[in-house]
Amino acid sequence: MRMEGKVVIITGGASGLGKAAVEKFAREGxxxxxxxxxxxxLDNLKKEFSELPGKVIPKRLNVTDRPAITELIGEIKSEFGRIDGLINNAGVTRDALIQRMSEEDWDLVINVNLKGVFNMTQAVAPVMIDQGYGxxxxxxxxxxxxxxxxxxxxxxxxxxxxAMTKTWAKELTRKGAKIRVNAVAPGFIKTPMTEKMPEKILVALEEKIPLKRIGLPEEIANVYFFLISDESSYLTGQVIGVDGGLVI
Known part of the structure; x- marks a missing residue:
């Protein structure tokens, strides 16, 4: 098991890409x-992954709730004394043309997808800096x-x-800590988000993708795993596109 004993936080872990990542890491210990x-x-995770070699700890968390994040990181540090990896996977969509997009939908997406990543990383970074890696x-x-x-x-x-990924890759190594920060840019992946799309649109998309299919959550989870693991020890500040060749 390549991750035995390592502590990893995955946001958006109850479904889609996050759930696939939870399973991948738990299988690796x-x-x-x-x-x-x-x-x-989250309750379903306990049932589905209870027999895996690793340990899955479900936590209800809103990535826009800074006090709750601080409490969680304190709990993890107290319990295990380390945080080896953080996957900022939580995200939402509220689509509309610019003429029709409400301020509420703009704020929600920015708060979860952008500020949520900032909130989690700002809370975890000091732990990784103190331990010298992550x-x-x-x-x-x-x-x-x-x-x-x-x-x-x-x-x-x-x-x-x-932009934050590239900035943090520079910032978090300034004092010698071996902290790597990378981003994954998925294309169209089979998740609850894409399953809401009309079938004819999905078929048209598949025709545009060189590999002629929508991606699977497990294929993104494999890239997450590579980037968190020591197998990518000389990789930081990068954006890895996982899109079946849609963008070349």
Missing amino acids: AIVYACDMDVEG SIVNTSSIVGVYGNIGQSNYSASKGGVI
């Missing part, structure tokens, strides 16, 4: 804090690089995640 707002989804993975999107119609808020948030 990690102690995984699966954080999410979905209480039912790996942080931020979930961006190809939309954060190339934009998309009807997603001003989402593309802005995911573009901001990339």
Whole structure:
């Protein structure tokens, strides 16, 4: 087991990409804090992953709630004395053309997708600096690089995640700590978000993708794992596109 005893926090861990990542890390022996707002989804994790070699610890957490984040990080530090990895995976969408997008929908997406990543990283970074190492993975999107119609808020948030990733990769190593920060930019992946899309749109998308299919959550989880693990020990400040070749 390549992650035995390592402590990893995964936000948005109750479904989609996050759930696949929780399973991947637990299979490799990690102690995984699966954080999410979905209480039912978190309860299901206990049942589904209870037999895996690692330990899954479900935690209800809103990444916009800074006091709750501080409390969680304190709990983890007290219990295990370390945080090896953080995956900032939690995210939401509220799509609309710019003429129709409400301020509330703009604020929600920016607060969760951008400020939530900032909140989590700001809380975890001091622990990693003190221990002298760590790996942080931020979930961006190809939309954060190339934009998309009807997603001003989402593309802005995911573009901001990339900018923060590159900044933190420089900041967090200034005093010699071996802290790596990278981003993953998924394309269209089979998750609850894409399952809401009309079938004809999904078929059209698949035709545009060189590999001719929508990606699977497990394929993103594999990249998360690589970036958190020592297998990527000389990789930092990078944006890894996982999109089946949609953007080349």
